[in-house]
Amino acid sequence: MKPESPSPNDLYRRCRTVLLKCNEFDNDTTLRTIFITKELDPLRDRLPEATNRSRRVDAVLDYLLTMRLSDGHPALLPFLQVLNERYYRGDALRDELETLRIALGDLPPDSAIYSIAKRRRFWMELGRLKLALLILALLVISAVFSLFCIWSVTWLTREDRRVYDVQIEGQDRNIIVAHNQQGSPIWQVKVDSRVIEVVVDDIDQDGKQEVIAATQEPGARPGWLLVFDATGKLMAEHNTWKKVIYAGGASDQFNVTDFLVTDLTGDGNKEIVAVSQDVYWYASRLVAVRFQGEKFREMSEYWNPGLLNTVDAADINGDGIQEIVCTGENNDLQAVYPIRGNMPVVFALEGSKIAGQAPPWFGDAPEGTELWYAYAPPPSIHIAEVGFVDADEDGVIEFHITLAGNCSWYLDLKGNIVKRGIGTGCTDDVELIFVTQGQGD
16 A cells, blocks of 8 residues: 655655755855756855745745746755765765655645745745835834934034954055945055955954954065054064975065964963965964064964965864864975875864974974874865864864865864765765874863
């Protein structure tokens, strides 16, 4: 006897329950990466957005159930197929996605489940329309009230000189322009090299915002960290160059490639964590500096025999200490491993234990204090993306490393693999090989 088919309402609820388990619904950007096939690509730009996973699942499920492909089937079917392929064979979630796809594929075109989705979309759009009308009414009331008040408070109006936003301008990207809350420029300064990034933060925690910038080539002074006060006055500057620890070629200038501002150790003091590299040769260093009393002081450093490109930070284990993760290259691993060429690398350090040098330790410094250090041999040509997510939804954050073809690794503090993600285009020969591992507390 053939088992009774689930009702449209039950099938709809099953769809929602299974999709809520998928990490791809964590944010709108990640979700759009699934819409890369010929069938799904036309839908990507019209994909509804939401502020959390639950609402995102509701909106996208209704959207894909009501959108029909040229063959008359709902767009949800190829979406489930692509989503299914991102998980390992044997993964229970993969099996649930496949079961849903088969069940939906057996439904007639006039199934009631599509009516459910259409009704939900109708009420959702109606709710948005009501909200928009309410907001418009409030804006009109606010505008009328503002016009009424302007004439009586004009004499109190003063230009806001507080820095709310900073932009990099100029053909050579060497002009820093600060804007107030109204978007008006309040000051600008020109520096001697290209500015790669600008951050507004109360870095010395004196209750006043500072503007922090970093430089690289072209220009006379690459590799510097600069701090300006709220008026654009240069408070202090710090050269990230240091005599390299490796034998061979070296110049007397560095390029800053990335930096961030964070409280590394949870002691209430903020640090600038920057990665910089020799302008001609391959040596690079990660350096943590503190700015207090209008002076810079280097706190710690870590050397790498190859270029460093990015630096990110998050408190992985909730102990109040930031974990640092960097991407770049290693030129020296080929001397001790059966590989050829400069290898893309990714590694993590605990914010309170930044010291030493990266493998294979050919420089004049102790072995590094990294939590783990890994390289990606061909066919990977770079580390595509680094992030921090709760992969298994247990309340613990993991490192998320993405290589070629959307091949992903979710790592714990010690570099143990918690989960693998296999995206469309990922092949079995994409690897992440650990040189050091398991050194976290």
